[in-house]
Amino acid sequence: MTIASAPARRRAGKRGGLDRPAATGHRRSGFRPAGYAWILPALVLSVGLIYYSIGYTGYISTLSWNGTSPDPTQVGLHNFTQLFSDHVFWLAAQHTIISFVATFVIQTVLGVVLAVMLHSRPWAGVLYKIVLFVPVVLAPAITAPVFRQIFAANGPLNALLQHVGLGAIAVPWLAQPGTSLMAIIAISIWQWTGMTFILYYAAMGQIDPEVLEAAELDGAGNVRKLVSIVWPSLRGTTIALLTLSAIGSLKTFDIPWLVTVGGPDYSTEFFGTMIYRQSIILSQVGYGAAISVMVILLALVMGVAINVRPWRSRAAAGAS
């Protein structure tokens, strides 16, 4: 927000509004000197800390270094060539893609459905909102051991499945490569659906009720209103969540590390766990930095791909 100078205010008063063009006919510049004073501290911190760290990571990725030795060895792009031939890297990429698609789709469906239900103003709706959002604020360090117990071979989940006659699918979820990733994805969905719900709930609140009433008068049912009016209006929110999910999947670490340590046999390995394992446990800091650089590049590519103009045009159309 900018504060207009006194001459600008006088000019505005004569012409009846700040939004009218200046007498010269040129568009007024959007930059105000006072704006930089407000954002400079955060900008300095951002440039100084974040981008310096990114640059330094890029430098470390060209080293063979254990993180403590005073004499790292310069190896150029060797870490990157090693990365592309590392089957664990490709496993992590595969798990990231699967996790991204599964969590985004399921969280979107659940978020929209829950938001629609709560927009119908049920009894104790506030309580439902709180319950849905609580997992978002719980620390993974607390939830991870709990979920390790829940998904244990003799844990409560399997006890419930056996109780309802589904004992055939009561497996040791975290001990098998085929089911461990599913368990991690389930935990992520449990944790973040509340965030999706809140954002969709807020976005739905912006839809003009008269549009929905008009559709109802024209004979549209709930499903038709949801598909033809509500969903298109949520496109902007969906794109934002798509971007967040993509970046979130790339930096997944806490849940897979705390629950399964990336195992068994790398079946829940993600880029984040791989970076941690290489940098901290194996003290291959240069190699870990190379993986980090790849993650940054992938995040940039995904961010650009998701936010390209065609998507934005449709989002603008949907919002209008």
Next chain:
Amino acid sequence: MVRSLCIRNALRLATVVAAGTLTATALAACGSSTPAQVGSATSGNITWWGWTPQTNVGQQYIAAFNKQYPNIKVTYKQVATASYDAAIKPALASSVGPDVFDMAPGGGIGSVQLYSGSAVDLAPVVKAKVGPNWKSDIAPIGLKGLTVNGKVDALSVGSTYAGSIWINPGLFSKAGVTPPKTLDQWISDCKTFASKGITCFEQGAGDNGFNQDMLHAIADSIHPGLWSEAVAGKAKWTNPDLVKAMTVFKSMFSDGIFQKGALGVQQYPDVNNDFLAGKTAMVMMGTWYMQYSTADGAAAAVSAAGVSGAKPFPMVAIPFPSITSANNPAPLFGDADYGVAVNVKSKQQKAAETFVTWLGTNAKAQQVVADSLNDISSLKSVAPDWSSIKVVDQSTQEAALKTLIASTSNVSEARLGDVGTALGQAIGDALQAVGTGQQTPSAAMAQLQSSSGQ
């Protein structure tokens, strides 16, 4: 107007970039080290970080130290095992890290190979304080693992040995079985436990370190000494006896010894908590578990683990069951459990050296170490004072503990000290691949041989 606007915008941009560059430069300067300040040898405030001992045991050591050096205040911070390397690495790189920190042999947690450069050479320090023959009373296995290229990076506080099985005798009585002496009896006992709804044996198979201990013990039972030869590169990992050991490890998942879902379980905290809570009849832990033989130690561990309603029970260690009919003696293997090192950047280096030397070489200090039962004393001349140790059940546990400690005096095989980081990871990968069924034992050992670079 337009030109002046462009100049103003350019100036603003230049200001931002300059500010950012200055900040970046300042941040880079923050990382530079400051010269160590030595301080006094008899007074000062020092900090000690370690993944072990437990906080209450650490406080015992400090209290005993302060009887002799009341003016050196030691603050001990126990860092979770899984977080230790992530915490200590940046701390040692900074100028505000701990004065004293734990190190361990081998390439695992607190690796002496990794942190050697951050530690003061303690050989001249100890020689000056204790005398030229200081090494003669130190157990060699403790000294060897913490010495790199002739530099004594840390002083062993005590040694630990793995290869034993700890049991809950109460559960054995309840099931009506006796502790297993052979693999066949182990399988049979587990069937009986299962029929009674009791967990027979728990393995945190999601934890490669303890899987390695299991494989090592099996290998030693089949062919004593072969494991160490393979680690040293003098034998191949594809040796038939090592492949057999891996095959036995794999069979433990299917023949009822390992609990269902073992690969999704961690030794700490899951298996540890279940055993201390009295839910499991057997676990494979080492001599560090002796500390839970005492009433205080067990109660503290159960409380720290957050297990409610559990009561200490008289746990005892038994030899590892014989895997073959050759009935080879049950193997133990071990190293220094951990050593304490002095940070080269410590501003209280003299006080830190006093504490470290005291803890590693002083008989009174080592008596405290021995009596806490966390480690086997690093001094040959020190043994636990059983008159001052209160175990849960003196009649059953004291004799078993004495037998266990006596059996460590002949151990020469290292547990972790000769296994580097990369080899440890390769062994872990092989164990996980076999445990999940992704590879056969022979294929896994072939890949291990290939990865070992030997």
